[in-house]
Amino acid sequence: MIYAITIYGEPGVFEALPKERQDEVMTGHGALQEALKARGEFVSMKLMPPTSAVMLEPAKIEGAAPLITDGPFADTKENFLGFYAADFKDIDEALKYAKMISSPIARLEVRPVAWAGGAISSK
Amino acid sequence: MSDWLEATFAQQRPRAIAALTRVFRDIDTAEEAFADACLKALTVWSKDGAPRDPLAWLLATARNAGLDQLRKSQRRAAILSRHNEEFQPMPAETPDPDEMRDDVLRLLFICCHPELDRRDQIAIALRVVVGLSVEEIASGFLVKPKTMEQRITRAKKKIASNPVAFETPSPAERGARLSEVSLMIYLMFSEGWSASAGPAQMRMTLCEEAIRLSRLLVVLFPAMGEQAALLALLLLQHARRRARMDADGKLVALDDQDRTLWDRANIAEATALLQKAERIGHRGAYIIQAAIAAAHARAGSPTETDWALIESHYAALYALQPTPVVRLNQIAAQAKLYGPHHALHALEGLADDLATYRWYHAMRAGLLQDIGDHKATIAAFETVLSLSPTTPERAAVVEKIDLSKKELSDM
Numbered sequence: 001m002i003y004a005i006t007i008y009g010e011p012g013v014f015e016a017l018p019k020e021r022q023d024e025v026m027t028g029h030g031a032l033q034e035a036l037k038a039r040g041e042f043v044s045m046k047l048m049p050p051t052s053a054v055m056l057e058p059a060k061i062e063g064a065a066p067l068i069t070d071g072p073f074a075d076t077k078e079n080f081l082g083f084y085a086a087d088f089k090d091i092d093e094a095l096k097y098a099k100m101i102s103s104p105i106a107r108l109e110v111r112p113v114a115w116a117g118g119a120i121s122s123k
Numbered sequence: 124m125s126d127w128l129e130a131t132f133a134q135q136r137p138r139a140i141a142a143l144t145r146v147f148r149d150i151d152t153a154e155e156a157f158a159d160a161c162l163k164a165l166t167v168w169s170k171d172g173a174p175r176d177p178l179a180w181l182l183a184t185a186r187n188a189g190l191d192q193l194r195k196s197q198r199r200a201a202i203l204s205r206h207n208e209e210f211q212p213m214p215a216e217t218p219d220p221d222e223m224r225d226d227v228l229r230l231l232f233i234c235c236h237p238e239l240d241r242r243d244q245i246a247i248a249l250r251v252v253v254g255l256s257v258e259e260i261a262s263g264f265l266v267k268p269k270t271m272e273q274r275i276t277r278a279k280k281k282i283a284s285n286p287v288a289f290e291t292p293s294p295a296e297r298g299a300r301l302s303e304v305s306l307m308i309y310l311m312f313s314e315g316w317s318a319s320a321g322p323a324q325m326r327m328t329l330c331e332e333a334i335r336l337s338r339l340l341v342v343l344f345p346a347m348g349e350q351a352a353l354l355a356l357l358l359l360q361h362a363r364r365r366a367r368m369d370a371d372g373k374l375v376a377l378d379d380q381d382r383t384l385w386d387r388a389n390i391a392e393a394t395a396l397l398q399k400a401e402r403i404g405h406r407g408a409y410i411i412q413a414a415i416a417a418a419h420a421r422a423g424s425p426t427e428t429d430w431a432l433i434e435s436h437y438a439a440l441y442a443l444q445p446t447p448v449v450r451l452n453q454i455a456a457q458a459k460l461y462g463p464h465h466a467l468h469a470l471e472g473l474a475d476d477l478a479t480y481r482w483y484h485a486m487r488a489g490l491l492q493d494i495g496d497h498k499a500t501i502a503a504f505e506t507v508l509s510l511s512p513t514t515p516e517r518a519a520v521v522e523k524i525d526l527s528k529k530e531l532s533d534m
Binding site for chain 1: 126127129130131133134173175176177335338341342345346351354391392395396399402403
């Protein structure tokens with residue numbers, strides 16, 4: 001089954017870390033990417049800071065176009081920062097890989113994927 | 124553990140100090156209360172884990188710490204006298220987003236006190252809002268820590284003697300505060316980018332903190348295109364940090380920079396921000412400047428640069444800000460389009476206004492070199508040297524003078 005490892009955290013905290021700590025976090029990501037690459041296809045994404053986002057709010061009136069807004073962003077709260085997705089045997093295996101990128105500044109969610117388009121869905 | 128927590132404190136600091144300054148109407152009390160709360164967080168969070176809403180926790184704890192301090196402190200009477208009504212400690216929950224927005228803007232605006240000179244405004248923002256140490260700020264400004272300490276103390280006194288209104292600002296007042304604060308952030312970046320003198324051409328801390336503050340403004344004012352454009356502009360410039368100086372510390376001109384060293388992540392984010400800003404509409408000065416920087420960033424090599432587009436952007440900027448320096452940049456773009464003779468002729472109109480502006484003479488020297496007038500080139504570069512260039516600039520100019528002298532003797 002495909003599992004997504006989604007990453008939540010506060011934007012800007014990583015940037016406020018000293019260099020050694022940033023390297024520590026990045027080493028974890030490097031190791032996870034190497035490990036996933038070795039076992040097949042995977043998808044990963046890091047989102048830009050929420051300040052670059054534009055939002056589409058559902059129309060309040062039936063039939064109207066969605067409302068495009070430029071925020072607000074709840075940036076002091078936890079935010080969706082990025083994710084990995086790959087095929088794992090079971091939840092235990094997915095958790096084992098997710099642990100590689102665990103750090104005090106991020107909360108991880110491991111969640112089965114119901115449907116995925118693109119490369120990893122072809123299996 | 125403390126590194127991780129310190130990063131969280133740093134991230135929360137501007138909002139926390141801003142809200143606490145509204146509560147206590149005193150920056151020193153706000154800073155001390157926040158420091159107390161962080162100290163307590165170090166013990167409590169290390170034991171129990173960080174709370175889901177760190178800002179709310181820090182604010183509630185700091186409020187109590189601040190009230191304690193006030194009870195003990197001699198400052199109490201003076202501070203309480205600034206409150207019109209009975210002193211009302213704020214409720215424990217985090218201020219709502221609108222209130223928070225005005226709090227942070229007010230705090231930044233307090234730092235832009237009109238009686239402070241620009242560099243002191245920047246220094247106090249770095250100390251109070253960002254939370255840099257006096258030593259860090261001093262090294263950013265290339266002064267001794269003691270000197271910086273005195274400047275900050277003096278600046279704080281001036282601020283306290285003439286407080287900014289704490290009522291919710293009118294939309295016009297909010298707009299005025301926003302442009303004043305944006306300019307301060309822009310100048311903070313410039314201060315870090317090009318020291319007006321001295322060996323440290325790039326003082327990255329100032330640039331990085333300016334970007335962080337600029338990002339904070341975008342978070343607080345998401346519908347303001349100019350603030351998104353300011354962040355884009357700073358990121359586009361910052362993207363060139365690794366390319367703008369060579370191994371010997373000599374300044375490298377834009378045309379000669381190794382563009383593979385430009386930071387692609389910065390450029391991508393800036394491009395997204397600029398698209399967003401342009402979508403919001405209203406072409407202000409920051410949008411135009413960011414569009415110019417983006418045009419350079421898009422070009423894989425100097426020859427691929429869309430100079431016609433850049434020239435038209437400068438013309439639009441000149442319509443908003445008719446200054447000789449903007450005109451100078453427009454002429455630089457025209458030189459690429461119409462050649463050095465045209466540009467040299469156009470420069471004559473700026474000779475008086477920019478007589479002591481070294482970039483005017485540097486550009487003129489470059490154009491004279493292009494038309495092969497080596498004697499005039501050397502004279503113009505020597506004028507640059509007489510106008511106190513920074514050490515990396517001086518190194519680049521000296522090299523160019525030597526080159527022209529060699530050309531002259533080969534003739």
